[in-house]
Amino acid sequence: MVGSPVEMTTAINAGTVGGRLAEAAALHWREGTTERTLRRDGRRWSAWTAWVLIVFITPGVVLLAIELLTFPAALLCFAHAYAVPRIQAGRGARSPVAIGSERSAGKLAEADGQAERVALGLLGDLVGHDQRELLARTGLALERGRLGVWLLGEQGAILLRPGGRRAFCWCVRIARPDELPAGDRVAHLLLALREDEEGFATVANLQFSGARWRVRRRIEARSRPALEAARALARERD
């Protein structure tokens, strides 16, 4: 018989999947996500964004320097420099899919209202009293982790790194969502994240990394308070 939490953990560990998320262990060819890989990927995304800006702004400036009448072509270059990073940030901001948003499973014609309420009740119990109100208001579940502060939706997650300046946006979902209500979809991701944070980030597909304000501009207005709450918590860890 086991008693204390430590003894209980030891006993349970004997039956775990090596302490690692089974879904991550199955992706043996994929590099595991760690503090180091996040820092590296963040730098790569910044370099890529800078490269996009250089590639489109430079020819625009050169055209204007050669002949001012080429400004329509230069404008096209500048528009690309503006649009490409904006589209990338928008793709990242759309990743999570907040409960109750237009793309939510709860908005499907076949959605079962009673099941949606039951699922939200369990999810509310899982997130705890502190985060329940934020979840109801924004449709995103906030969870503190070792890598930063997470916001979970039905189909993805946003991670704010310590300091709250950089965001990582991931696509991750249930392998067979079938008829699962919206709350259950988030609950699945929340449990997997709590089981193995790095494994969770390994399974998820990275959509975007960049400044938090770039995500904030493109995220649904209703979900912005969740991003601000995550930022406040992430700043505490700076």
Place this chain on the structure above:
Amino acid sequence: MAKLVRLDSTGHTTLAEWAADDLEAHQAAVEAFRSELDRGMTGSMTMPDGTAQVIRELPPEADLVVMRRQIAGG
């Protein structure tokens, strides 16, 4: 009272409930738990520190065990 629940299309279904000293009820919960594992579900136990742990056996001391499906990159 400990609870074993499955996330499903109804929101969730309570599969079993047991008290730590009720061996019979726990045994029934273990059978329900194994049946879910056989269906490809993953057992996730909420720990006292707020984390969760994948389990392959159902400990009598568990408080809440949730059976969930696998996740994948989108």
